[in-house]
Amino acid sequence: MSPLLSIKGLTLRRDDGTGSAILNDFSMDVEEGEVVIIKGESGSGKTTLLKCIAELNVYQSGEILLHDKKTTSYGIPTYRTLVQYIPQRPSLLPGTPLDLLETIRSFSSRKSSKSKSTSTSGIDGEDDSNDDLDPMRLASEWGIQRTLWTREWATLSGGEGQRIALALGIGIGGAEVVLLDEPTSALDAETMKKVENSLLSLLPPLKTQPSTSNGVRRRGIGPKAYVWITHEAAQAERCGTRTVDITRR
Numbered sequence: 632m633s634p635l636l637s638i639k640g641l642t643l644r645r646d647d648g649t650g651s652a653i654l655n656d657f658s659m660d661v662e663e664g665e666v667v668i669i670k671g672e673s674g675s676g677k678t679t680l681l682k683c684i685a686e687l688n689v690y691q692s693g694e695i696l697l698h699d700k701k702t703t704s705y706g707i708p709t710y711r712t713l714v715q716y717i718p719q720r721p722s723l724l725p726g727t728p729l730d731l732l733e734t735i736r737s738f739s740s741r742k743s744s745k746s747k748s749t750s751t752s753g754i755d756g757e758d759d760s761n762d763d764l765d766p767m768r769l770a771s772e773w774g775i776q777r778t779l780w781t782r783e784w785a786t787l788s789g790g791e792g793q794r795i796a797l798a799l800g801i802g803i804g805g806a807e808v809v810l811l812d813e814p815t816s817a818l819d820a821e822t823m824k825k826v827e828n829s830l831l832s833l834l835p836p837l838k839t840q841p842s843t844s845n846g847v848r849r850r851g852i853g854p855k856a857y858v859w860i861t862h863e864a865a866q867a868e869r870c871g872t873r874t875v876d877i878t879r880r
């Protein structure tokens with residue numbers, strides 16, 4: 632069976648005249664249930680890689696396949712909802728998180744992929760509800776009060792903005808692979824673990840593992856896999872099913 636996501640021979644060179652490669656013939660497969668940790672020293676190209684996988688960066692060669700189909704065959708806007716990049720910090724957006732939520736919900740490409748995702752029933756024959764994926768509900772599990780959704784982005788703290796952006800990305804639904812760029816870097820240890828467990832619980836189990844691992848029951852109601860950048864070895868250990876060190880490539 633083909634992998635969920637396949638990255639083949641990605642090469643991206645700097646456009647600064649040196650032509651040196653940030654990514655050089657990078658290949659990797661991602662299977663359902665995986666949490667692939669991307670590590671590497673600062674500036675080694677981790678964010679660049681995630682943005683390439685999301686088709687947000689132009690690369691010189693290589694290809695990306697989702698379910699064995701080229702990204703262009705989905706149409707790039709739809710592909711980006713299926714393979715979604717969540718930045719480390721939300722850029723300074725105008726308006727409030729609620730404004731953004733309403734705008735995203737009005738995108739037709741998301742409506743169609745959301746309806747596909749909501750047709751998936753919970754695993755283990757249990758009636759897991761996709762209401763659990765509501766962005767406001769997710770964020771509230773992570774300590775975000777509803778009143779923060781109507782505050783200007785610019786007035787939110789780093790940790791508040793990060794959790795809301797993450798809840799929006801995960802909770803809006805439809806993403807099969809979520810590309811997480813240091814998703815908990817602005818959070819305290821206790822909140823970080825809450826977010827980690829919640830993210831892991833949304834995945835389906837790995838074929839080779841029981842549905843509960845590391846104390847988290849995987850419910851299979853959200854994304855099918857994560858590619859997750861972290862500098863924290865302990866987080867990689869807690870959350871990862873595999874680690875790829877891009878410094879060594």
Ligand SMILES: Nc1ncnc2c1ncn2[C@@H]1O[C@H](COP(=O)(O)OP(=O)(O)OP(=O)(O)O)[C@@H](O)[C@H]1O
Pocket residue numbers: 645646653671672673674675676677678679680
């Ligand atoms: N738009 C751009 N134009 C030119 N160079 C860029 C651009 N974006 C990234 N780079 C360069 O590409 C290299 C990789 O950057 P990237 O942000 O992917 O690294 P990283 O591994 O995610 O780093 P960190 O751990 O510090 O976040 C760096 O040398 C960076 O300066």
